[in-house]
Amino acid sequence: xxxxxxxxxxxxxxxxxxxxxxxxxxxxxxxxxxxxxxxxxxxxxxxxxxxxxxxxxxxxxxxxxxxxxxxxxxxxxxxxxxxxxxxxxxxxxxxxxxxxxxxxxxxxxxxxxxxxxxxxxxxxxxxxxxxxxxxxxxxxxxxxxxxxxxxxxxxxxxxxxxxxxxxxxxxxxxxxxxxxxxxxxxxxxxxxxxxxxxxxxxxxxxxxxxxxxxxxxxxxxxxxxxxxxxxxxxxxxxxxxxxxxxxxxxxxxxxxxxxxxxxxxxxxxxxxxxxxxxxxxxxxxxxxxxxxxxxxxxxxxxxxxxxxxxxxxxxxxxxxxx
Amino acid sequence: xxxxxxxxxxxxxxxxxxxxxxxxxxxxxxxxxxxxxxxxxxxxxxxxxxxxxxxxxxxxxxxxxxxxxxxxxxxxxxxxxxxxxxxxxxxxxxxxxxxxxxxxxxxxxxxxxxxxxxxxxxxxxxxxxxxxxxxxxxxxxxxxxxxxxxxxxxxxxxxxxxxxxxxxxxxxxxxxxxxxxxxxxxxxxxxxxxxxxxxxxxxxxxxxxxxxxxxxxxxxxxxxxxxxxxxxxxxxxxxxxxxxxxxxxxxxxxxxxxxxxxxxxxxxxxxxxxxxxxxxxxxxxxxxxxxxxxxxxxx
Numbered sequence: 001x002x003x004x005x006x007x008x009x010x011x012x013x014x015x016x017x018x019x020x021x022x023x024x025x026x027x028x029x030x031x032x033x034x035x036x037x038x039x040x041x042x043x044x045x046x047x048x049x050x051x052x053x054x055x056x057x058x059x060x061x062x063x064x065x066x067x068x069x070x071x072x073x074x075x076x077x078x079x080x081x082x083x084x085x086x087x088x089x090x091x092x093x094x095x096x097x098x099x100x101x102x103x104x105x106x107x108x109x110x111x112x113x114x115x116x117x118x119x120x121x122x123x124x125x126x127x128x129x130x131x132x133x134x135x136x137x138x139x140x141x142x143x144x145x146x147x148x149x150x151x152x153x154x155x156x157x158x159x160x161x162x163x164x165x166x167x168x169x170x171x172x173x174x175x176x177x178x179x180x181x182x183x184x185x186x187x188x189x190x191x192x193x194x195x196x197x198x199x200x201x202x203x204x205x206x207x208x209x210x211x212x213x214x215x216x217x218x219x220x221x222x223x224x225x226x227x228x229x230x231x232x233x234x235x236x237x238x239x240x241x242x243x244x245x246x247x248x249x250x251x252x253x254x255x256x257x258x259x260x261x262x263x264x265x266x267x268x269x270x271x272x273x274x275x276x277x278x279x280x281x282x283x284x285x286x287x288x289x290x291x292x293x294x295x296x297x298x299x300x301x302x303x304x305x306x307x308x309x310x311x312x313x314x315x316x317x318x319x320x321x322x
Numbered sequence: 323x324x325x326x327x328x329x330x331x332x333x334x335x336x337x338x339x340x341x342x343x344x345x346x347x348x349x350x351x352x353x354x355x356x357x358x359x360x361x362x363x364x365x366x367x368x369x370x371x372x373x374x375x376x377x378x379x380x381x382x383x384x385x386x387x388x389x390x391x392x393x394x395x396x397x398x399x400x401x402x403x404x405x406x407x408x409x410x411x412x413x414x415x416x417x418x419x420x421x422x423x424x425x426x427x428x429x430x431x432x433x434x435x436x437x438x439x440x441x442x443x444x445x446x447x448x449x450x451x452x453x454x455x456x457x458x459x460x461x462x463x464x465x466x467x468x469x470x471x472x473x474x475x476x477x478x479x480x481x482x483x484x485x486x487x488x489x490x491x492x493x494x495x496x497x498x499x500x501x502x503x504x505x506x507x508x509x510x511x512x513x514x515x516x517x518x519x520x521x522x523x524x525x526x527x528x529x530x531x532x533x534x535x536x537x538x539x540x541x542x543x544x545x546x547x548x549x550x551x552x553x554x555x556x557x558x559x560x561x562x563x564x565x566x567x568x569x570x571x572x573x574x575x576x577x578x579x580x581x582x583x584x585x586x587x588x589x590x591x592x593x594x595x596x597x598x599x600x601x602x603x604x605x606x607x608x609x610x611x612x613x614x615x616x617x618x619x620x621x
Contacts, residue, residue, distance in 0.1 A: 089520050096518060097518045099514070099515065101511055104510055105515055106512055107512040109533040122519055122525070152340070168515065168519070
């Protein structure tokens with residue numbers, strides 16, 4: 001395959017824990033601890049994991065809102081770490097992010113037109129007099145009315161606000177959009193509409209998405225490949241249908257079992273995991289999932305599993321699988 | 323293009339801005355509205371009453387000494403026969419001037435320092451926290467008195483030094499507030515979105531952060547006003563503030579102290595004036611706090 005658009009190699013992001021009067025460094029929250037992934041042009045990589053597993057941190061590292069503690073990010077073959085000035089601005093145009101919270105992600109003091117027009121303004125993509133018209137076009141493109149430019153965020157519903165957030169990202173004609181749980185805060189019926197919109201835009205503009213979500217059902221309809229994350233590490237990554245049909249990692253299996261079937265005849269069979277997610281400040285030795293894993297053996301508690309390719313494109317980090 | 327369904331409609335079709343929203347929420351709060359009305363009355367009195375009212379607040383009339391409230395002297399007269407109503411009205415002006423100048427000084431220092439600390443973080447932040455924590459440990463009244471004596475003499479004796487001293491002793495709260503606001507706003511998703519769009523620090527601070535903080539700063543301003551008026555009254559009562567012939571509420575309470583048994587109006591009138599002013603500014607501040615940030619309203 002051609003050169004990937006986004007390439008993240010062995011990314012770690014640790015947040016220092018300090019305590020006491022002198023702010024002594026007493027440990028680290030290992031939000032992300034050695035994750036590698038790639039996103040190709042026109043492709044959607046779904047990234048799934050429960051709250052606090054580090055998926056949002058990874059998304060923020062991808063668009064350089066945070067610097068990784070270790071590892072490096074390449075965008076279109078170019079290292080992103082040392083970008084400055086004009087090069088950084090060029091990168092900002094090409095990689096955008098859409099956030100989860102439809103309330104917190106829009107500045108409530110700005111009109112929809114000003115919010116969407118900001119990127120045009122910053123990157124001088126339109127003359128001052130044309131910004132408003134261009135913003136109106138963008139709003140129409142995401143399914144709002146052109147007259148909505150003059151309205152404020154609180155005048156819109158959650159789904160409409162999320163559309164404004166998408167229009168803001170689209171304004172600078174990006175190639176990659178990190179979607180950080182863009183539908184998690186919305187009603188199910190509206191989730192489907194937003195996902196449909198994102199798919200339309202992808203087809204039309206050849207966009208690449210890193211689509212972050214906490215449940216596998218949402219990701220299924222939009223992703224080409226899906227990666228599953230647990231406590232700062234990847235467990236499994238596979239082409240979409242492979243992952244849903246033949247999951248190899250025990251954690252993926254548990255997650256899939258938790259997805260309700262839209263068929264009343266199929267009985268619910270949720271498998272509750274024993275225990276809690278360990279603290280990312282003090283992760284267990286060996287496989288991070290081992291304390292809760294139903295099939296763990298001795299070696300799982302001692303050694304970290306290798307990232308193995310068990311079938312073409314199907315990677316898994318598990319001693320037991322395969 | 324997918325059409326918005328019935329469930330995906332905006333909650334309201336009314337077009338309105340942020341401050342209009344704040345105003346509508348404030349108006350729903352009766353106590354706060356009453357506070358605001360009284361504050362407006364005070365401002366009007368301070369601006370116009372001294373011109374309309376012809377009774378001089380300073381000229382003495384020893385024959386009319388210690389008269390109880392009457393039609394001619396609605397609040398009675400003091401030891402020197404001065405009309406207490408005229409003095410209370412003129413005192414309003416002093417109280418509001420002290421409030422304005424002291425809050426402006428506190429805002430100028432607090433917001434600037436807090437903004438720098440909160441925006442840059444790191445050692446600048448640590449240093450600022452250390453500095454304001456030290457200042458915060460000084461006992462308020464003593465600090466003001468010490469400052470009043472330490473500051474070089476200014477035009478109008480003592481009075482303007484008192485404004486400054488109150489301002490210099492009350493910026494800590496404003497600084498802490500601004501610093502914390504900057505810290506928390508840095509992580510707001512719309513600020514992150516602006517950064518991802520390539521917005522520079524000036525744009526982020528002045529387009530995204532400051533306009534969203536104005537509400538909180540206005541709340542602190544109203545609260546600061548209340549504090550400054552109370553502080554001025556306290557200092558003048560102790561005899562370190564406004565010099566006696568001038569009609570400050572604190573001075574009047576201080577003068578009336580010895581006649582509490584016989585001439586209650588001498589202390590009650592300026593006392594109630596101070597109380598109402600401080601109370602209404604505090605009511606307004608509390609109401610504004612809820613109006614500005616409805617999500618934190620007590621449920």
